[in-house]
Amino acid sequence: MLFPLGVWACSQRVLPVVTQVDAVYLQTYDKAFPDSNRIAKGRELYLRKCGKCHYLYPPSEYPVSEWYEQVGEMATRSHLSAKDSAFIVMYLRAVIALDSLMIDAGDTPAGQGAD
């Protein structure tokens, strides 16, 4: 409980930042993706509101569907409005989506680079 490890993409513990370029990239896959300002707001709220009682859970800890539930359950404890909860989910969802769009080094046959 105190040290949530989960399936962190890399073992570095840095809460990912979603840049404007990342957000535009996500929008090429799904036009409904929020812009980077809203995602950044979600990250800020996640840091401010969700790390008070326990360490932050990595976004990759749960699938998006479960994050909806977890954030919903924790919203009461964190005194979060529905709007702010939605920003947090936007952030978590963007990180998970970016991660799922990357191939692992192991996916590329040896000797075949990207170009």
Ligand code: HEC
């Ligand atoms: C006021 C304290 C408090 C705040 C603020 C808080 N949590 Fe929690 N959280 C807990 C406690 C206590 C648990 C232990 C499990 C339980 O009681 O449900 C927990 C457990 C969790 C779990 C693990 C649940 C499980 O099934 O193992 C997740 C994920 C989580 N919190 C996410 C969040 C998120 C996201 C936020 C911000 C929206 C947040 N928490 C804010 C107290 C808090």
